[in-house]
Amino acid sequence: QDKKVTIGVSIPAADHGWTAGVVYHAERTAKLLMEEHPGLNVIVKTSPDPASQANALQDLAIQGIDALVILPSDPDPLVNAIKEVKDKGTFVTLVDRAPSNNDNSVRDLYVAGNNPALGAVAGQYIKDNTPDAEVVVIRGLPIPIDQQRQDGFDKAIEGSNVKVLEKQFGNWNRDDAFKVMQDYLTKYPKIDVVWCQDDDMAVGVLQAIEQAKRTDIQYVIAGAGSKDMIKKVMDGDKLIPVDVLYPPAMVGTAMELTAAGFYDQVPVRGEYILDATLITKDNAESFYFPDSPF
Amino acid sequence: MPLLEAVGLSKSFGPVEVLKEVSLGVNPGEVHAIIGENGAGKSTLMKLLSGHLQPTRGEMRIGGETVALTGPVDAERRGIVLVHQEILLAPDLTVAQNVYLGRELRKGLTVDDRAMNAGARQAVRDLGADIDPQVVVGRLSIAQRQLVQIARVLLVPHHVVIFDEPTASLTPIETEALLKVIAAIRAKGVGVFYISHRLPEVKEIADKVSVLRDGRLVASHPASTLEPVDMARLMVGRDVAKLYPDRHAEATREAVLEVEDFSVPGFAQNASFTLRKGEILGFAGLVGAGRTELMEGIVGLRPGRGGLRVNGAAAHFPNVDASLKAGIAYLSEDRKGKGLLLAEELSINLTLASLHKFQRGLQIDRARERAALNKAIGEFDIRAGRKDMLAGQLSGGNQQKLLLAKMMMTDPGIIIIDEPTRGIDIGTKQQIYKFIAELAAEGRSIIVVSSEMQELIGICDRIVVMRAGHVVGEVSGEHMNENEIVVLATGVKSAEAA
Amino acid sequence: MTDIAATNEKVRKSWKDIDLRAVAPFVALALLLVLGAFANPNFLSIDNLLNVATRSAFIAIIAVGATFVIAAGGLDLSVGSMVAFVASLAILFMNSGAIADSSIMLATALGLTIAMGAACGLANGLITTAWRIEPFIATLGTMGIYRGLTTWLSQGGAITLREPEIQTLYRPAYFGSVLGVPVPIIAILVTAAIGAFVLHRTRYGRHVLAVGSNEDVARYSGIPVERVRTITYIIQGLCVAVACLLYIPRLGSTSATTGLMWELQAITAVVIGGTALRGGVGRIWGTVCGAFILEIVGNIMLLSNFISEYLIVAIQGAIIIIAMLVQRSLVRKS
Amino acid sequence: MTDIAATNEKVRKSWKDIDLRAVAPFVALALLLVLGAFANPNFLSIDNLLNVATRSAFIAIIAVGATFVIAAGGLDLSVGSMVAFVASLAILFMNSGAIADSSIMLATALGLTIAMGAACGLANGLITTAWRIEPFIATLGTMGIYRGLTTWLSQGGAITLREPEIQTLYRPAYFGSVLGVPVPIIAILVTAAIGAFVLHRTRYGRHVLAVGSNEDVARYSGIPVERVRTITYIIQGLCVAVACLLYIPRLGSTSATTGLMWELQAITAVVIGGTALRGGVGRIWGTVCGAFILEIVGNIMLLSNFISEYLIVAIQGAIIIIAMLVQRSLVRKS
Numbered sequence A: 001q002d003k004k005v006t007i008g009v010s011i012p013a014a015d016h017g018w019t020a021g022v023v024y025h026a027e028r029t030a031k032l033l034m035e036e037h038p039g040l041n042v043i044v045k046t047s048p049d050p051a052s053q054a055n056a057l058q059d060l061a062i063q064g065i066d067a068l069v070i071l072p073s074d075p076d077p078l079v080n081a082i083k084e085v086k087d088k089g090t091f092v093t094l095v096d097r098a099p100s101n102n103d104n105s106v107r108d109l110y111v112a113g114n115n116p117a118l119g120a121v122a123g124q125y126i127k128d129n130t131p132d133a134e135v136v137v138i139r140g141l142p143i144p145i146d147q148q149r150q151d152g153f154d155k156a157i158e159g160s161n162v163k164v165l166e167k168q169f170g171n172w173n174r175d176d177a178f179k180v181m182q183d184y185l186t187k188y189p190k191i192d193v194v195w196c197q198d199d200d201m202a203v204g205v206l207q208a209i210e211q212a213k214r215t216d217i218q219y220v221i222a223g224a225g226s227k228d229m230i231k232k233v234m235d236g237d238k239l240i241p242v243d244v245l246y247p248p249a250m251v252g253t254a255m256e257l258t259a260a261g262f263y264d265q266v267p268v269r270g271e272y273i274l275d276a277t278l279i280t281k282d283n284a285e286s287f288y289f290p291d292s293p294f
Numbered sequence B: 001m002p003l004l005e006a007v008g009l010s011k012s013f014g015p016v017e018v019l020k021e022v023s024l025g026v027n028p029g030e031v032h033a034i035i036g037e038n039g040a041g042k043s044t045l046m047k048l049l050s051g052h053l054q055p056t057r058g059e060m061r062i063g064g065e066t067v068a069l070t071g072p073v074d075a076e077r078r079g080i081v082l083v084h085q086e087i088l089l090a091p092d093l094t095v096a097q098n099v100y101l102g103r104e105l106r107k108g109l110t111v112d113d114r115a116m117n118a119g120a121r122q123a124v125r126d127l128g129a130d131i132d133p134q135v136v137v138g139r140l141s142i143a144q145r146q147l148v149q150i151a152r153v154l155l156v157p158h159h160v161v162i163f164d165e166p167t168a169s170l171t172p173i174e175t176e177a178l179l180k181v182i183a184a185i186r187a188k189g190v191g192v193f194y195i196s197h198r199l200p201e202v203k204e205i206a207d208k209v210s211v212l213r214d215g216r217l218v219a220s221h222p223a224s225t226l227e228p229v230d231m232a233r234l235m236v237g238r239d240v241a242k243l244y245p246d247r248h249a250e251a252t253r254e255a256v257l258e259v260e261d262f263s264v265p266g267f268a269q270n271a272s273f274t275l276r277k278g279e280i281l282g283f284a285g286l287v288g289a290g291r292t293e294l295m296e297g298i299v300g301l302r303p304g305r306g307g308l309r310v311n312g313a314a315a316h317f318p319n320v321d322a323s324l325k326a327g328i329a330y331l332s333e334d335r336k337g338k339g340l341l342l343a344e345e346l347s348i349n350l351t352l353a354s355l356h357k358f359q360r361g362l363q364i365d366r367a368r369e370r371a372a373l374n375k376a377i378g379e380f381d382i383r384a385g386r387k388d389m390l391a392g393q394l395s396g397g398n399q400q401k402l403l404l405a406k407m408m409m410t411d412p413g414i415i416i417i418d419e420p421t422r423g424i425d426i427g428t429k430q431q432i433y434k435f436i437a438e439l440a441a442e443g444r445s446i447i448v449v450s451s452e453m454q455e456l457i458g459i460c461d462r463i464v465v466m467r468a469g470h471v472v473g474e475v476s477g478e479h480m481n482e483n484e485i486v487v488l489a490t491g492v493k494s495a496e497a498a
Numbered sequence C, D: 001m002t003d004i005a006a007t008n009e010k011v012r013k014s015w016k017d018i019d020l021r022a023v024a025p026f027v028a029l030a031l032l033l034v035l036g037a038f039a040n041p042n043f044l045s046i047d048n049l050l051n052v053a054t055r056s057a058f059i060a061i062i063a064v065g066a067t068f069v070i071a072a073g074g075l076d077l078s079v080g081s082m083v084a085f086v087a088s089l090a091i092l093f094m095n096s097g098a099i100a101d102s103s104i105m106l107a108t109a110l111g112l113t114i115a116m117g118a119a120c121g122l123a124n125g126l127i128t129t130a131w132r133i134e135p136f137i138a139t140l141g142t143m144g145i146y147r148g149l150t151t152w153l154s155q156g157g158a159i160t161l162r163e164p165e166i167q168t169l170y171r172p173a174y175f176g177s178v179l180g181v182p183v184p185i186i187a188i189l190v191t192a193a194i195g196a197f198v199l200h201r202t203r204y205g206r207h208v209l210a211v212g213s214n215e216d217v218a219r220y221s222g223i224p225v226e227r228v229r230t231i232t233y234i235i236q237g238l239c240v241a242v243a244c245l246l247y248i249p250r251l252g253s254t255s256a257t258t259g260l261m262w263e264l265q266a267i268t269a270v271v272i273g274g275t276a277l278r279g280g281v282g283r284i285w286g287t288v289c290g291a292f293i294l295e296i297v298g299n300i301m302l303l304s305n306f307i308s309e310y311l312i313v314a315i316q317g318a319i320i321i322i323a324m325l326v327q328r329s330l331v332r333k334s
């Protein structure tokens, strides 16, 4: 009775914690969906960079897919490849990372965390809680989503007394973040807040602070919602009072919505933007997945 | 009873036998010389005797007992050591480190560098040379490396020593010292195999002479019964009556290359000399006199400064390309390292310095290259089995001829040949001398740098002598004799020099 | 003349040897095709094979240049960053609107891309030859420089081709095909054919191999060693530029991560193709085959459904080693 | 005897030469320190310098091993992945709770780490020597294998040390200090001292240099070339293991990105330190100095205020080239 449908899922390879979470949730959802719909086949493929992701799209198309769920490693370079698939009549769901031209010619459905909001929520929190804070920023890799987060952050603190001392790239890598933080600590005798955008990097930042035995840092704001950081929020860690949610589980949401379009006869189209929720001690419990790798 | 004996030894590479049923041996206190043309199989035989190669047939006896050597290390353990024809040293290690490589002296956990330096210094000194044991081998001249290599081998406890052309790159002085060392080890009851293309030297040192031809032992005589001419005849299979070609020097000729106050920093200072049209000019000197470097400086291979006039016009060559364009070709003494691409075909080597002559449109004309090779093979009597063989597969003498042919492709008016006959058999030598004389007769001018005084005297019109980077004199006419050259080259009276 | 006979034997043997060495990568490729056919029935479809060949274009074309550099005894680690840098500059130029007419603009941009590739190559060449810095380190340095400049040009974001007219005009350069053969495949074949011609049939190519085989011999033969080496880097730069010309219409945008690790892939393609890293030998067609092999390995990984995606990198690594082993054992058996 | 005098003169000169080559990296380091002092007054503070030296420990220690491999004429591109793989296994073992007592557990884990490092090195060594695959390709292959296995072990995520007791016990291995000197710095010095001793004072070290200088000569001298080479890879593996021992207590976790690109950094440190990639020469202390230089360049970048964050990579690249130039010109002037 069940329709035969094949959904291809193309996501970045697990190159840091967040993408690892994406892979985890993609696989988990794929299994659940296939149990639910016996006619459904979900193929999940990971790729380390835009060029190979473009290749992966071709390879998925070769296998004959009815829908594509794609979380691009870098959206702009993949637009052509996505269009190629879409032009064959395949239903395209774009997850998280939007190209500069994000309209119906590229995708049918857009499910996203809100990158600018991730920056904005962090900026807002800092502005509200420590209005005169001197902040150091550790960015990710120099690619567009990082820029969007940074822009959101800058906009949020615009006109306030919050002062950004410096921004540097930590490449979403714990070791690099550790080094950058060590050097910040050397360079600035007083730092109030660290915004490091990503939970992986927070691990390095916290170690650097602990090693320097510095007490001037009031707190660190990271983002994404890894189980380790949410645990810290739950436990009331002074340095990690909050975390900004940017759930890797959104890929699962996108897959569920896409499948629903085939099986539930509900027209799914347009944009679903997930909020960049601020995780606090109060709501942390509901975002805690202890067996996720992230 | 012979210390080391070969009984019916044969060796094949693939289906081809390069050594056929050779039986010979060496007794305690005997110097047994092995002579033969390039490619006759001398080195192959010696490698069999020292465990570097395994025989295809036949056997070896040490002290009358049949043994199968498993490798060079095994041979060394049994007291059989080989001085290789090629220089086998690690260029980045020091003299002492090379001398003791593989059998370092130890003091507890560490190597005993102090003892090894002292030992190496003494070992080199025993050979009549003085080389700092702590200097890196890559910085030594070929002759110095050869001495280090000999020193290295002689430090192994030995009953039999095999020398494969040890004097090819030595000057008479060092040769003299080496021959003394050989006499000394002979006196201790050690057996010596000795290979050389320098027949007078063989006559001087050997007790017994064996001749290989095409892999076969063709004669074995007491040295006392053979004169160098007899040896040459046995080797080549015909009479080698006249080694040096006849030359009749013309009187006044114009200068084609004038060198004035030319210096190559660190090697040669204020050298001046003149080369005339159609002339063969020799350069003599001891090892390290700086002849090679002076020539390399002139053709633009090393930074040099000073006056240089080619055919009357002032010149300066920043690189070989420029000197070739001016009609000067330089043949390196290091033909394996700097002369030929050993892993490439003959034709590629032949045309490398003159490729522009083989262009047709954008392409290289392969057919013309092959034709040139055929011509060169005929003209220079290059003995190559196949036209498409690799340069490294030619025997040493034929490599030298190929190098000569290669540089002659550039049609130079001035040819500088460094050590033209190093390691080359007497028949081939005769040919090379003939080529040189013919080139001069064509009106080309030739500089021959050589450590073999006899050949300089035999083919040159004049000889310039260098010592420690300086031109110290020039001999010609009846002054062109060994005594005079040695006096100039060493700076001491001949009585002391000997 | 036993001597000659012996040498003959050797020569014949060594020739067989060389032939097999040249054939080995193609054998490895054939084995992979068989493996692929087992992994997925779609693998041998024309569509899939054309796809794979098409997308190997970037690495294959870059690797043709790398063959020159390596044959001359050099190495270029900067090619991946160079792609990012040159392509970024080209897109910025096309976005600048400096020329009103789209086709003239495109033509100028293409010319400029080629020129910039050559300039980047020249810079690499001069640093290694005139300043005498080991190629590994010199190009590691320029790898950082080109990548850093790209990040700076893009201000951390992406550089995207904006003009729709140019896009439409330019698109066929990657997606078009001539007589059913996709343009990138034609580009590979033409580049490789020119490369093979230059390396094996011209004077310059002979000089490249001589320099890589023995620098001293080359210098003593009057070959301008430094110039020959520098030009190999320029050729590498030109190949990178050609790859950029195909890259821009495909992805239409660059960022700081464009071309990451391509240098390792290009070098791997060259080595799998039978060119030794020590120089003196160059096999252009082997290199192209090596690039196909790399791409096919990735394709098989993706098409087969029994490999955990976490292990893909590990299996790719293993396959590279196995490909070299196949080659080795073939050559040894001969 | 003019002849002898002349030789002596020349020899003395060449010695000066060698000394300067060994000194050159330290001169470059000194210049950087001066530059750093201008960039930021905090740069020369003890704290900062200790920080920098401490965090250079990973690369410095790995590079000591790389010096052996390179001196013997090899290359190892897999070290970065090997760090990730070995450290991940070690953490997994510590998390397994196989041994109840924390200190025994820790001691066993340390021993196991060393053993695993040696095993990974042995694998590299055997692939290059027994299978005769070019080191570049062989270790590129194992680089993929080790990295892929790490990704698979971590299922793409992080592997984090769980036992708090072990953590407390282990922490001082990175964060502790002896007489004011941080443990990692001591580890660098001890590793380098042992490395220098082995390379320059023991028979094995001599053989390593001989093999790298001329393989045939080494073979004729009765040196077991293959074994010597294989052991250099094992030494490299041991050094990686030591780096892991310091790495684990620092962040207490690993992921698929641990040690990314460290191989290039280690090789750069070795070359900046004065060891040539062609083999035959090895300068352990130069290597350590090279690792410091790399780390200090990054540190100066961050501490100075006039460099756009986008350009850091570019300037790092430029500085590597300049460091090599300084070295070159020093050596040439002599």
Ligand SMILES: Nc1ncnc2c1ncn2[C@@H]1O[C@H](COP(=O)(O)OP(=O)(O)OP(=O)(O)O)[C@@H](O)[C@H]1O
Binding pocket: B013, B018, B036, B037, B038, B039, B040, B041, B042, B043, B044, B045, B085, B393, B394, B395, B396, B397, B423, B425, C002, C003, C004, C006, C007, C010
């Ligand atoms: N490894 C090898 N494989 C094949 N043929 C070889 C090999 N080594 C030597 N030969 C051939 O064996 C023959 C004898 O060579 P060998 O080196 O013994 O000559 P030689 O008498 O020492 O000559 P020279 O005076 O030039 O040193 C030559 O034809 C040579 O080409």
Ligand SMILES: Nc1ncnc2c1ncn2[C@@H]1O[C@H](COP(=O)(O)OP(=O)(O)OP(=O)(O)O)[C@@H](O)[C@H]1O
Binding pocket: B138, B139, B140, B141, B142, B143, B144, B267, B285, B286, B287, B288, B289, B290, B291, B292, B293, B333, B451, D007, D010, D014
């Ligand atoms: N790279 C180098 N650095 C320092 N000294 C060197 C270097 N190369 C050679 N020498 C020294 O320069 C001197 C002259 O070299 P060389 O022996 O080539 O001169 P030559 O007169 O041509 O002698 P021959 O050709 O007979 O050996 C030697 O003492 C040698 O040790």
Ligand SMILES: [Mg+2]
Binding pocket: B042, B043, B044, B085, B164
């Ligand atoms: Mg011989």
Ligand SMILES: [Mg+2]
Binding pocket: B291, B292, B293, B333, B418
């Ligand atoms: Mg000389």
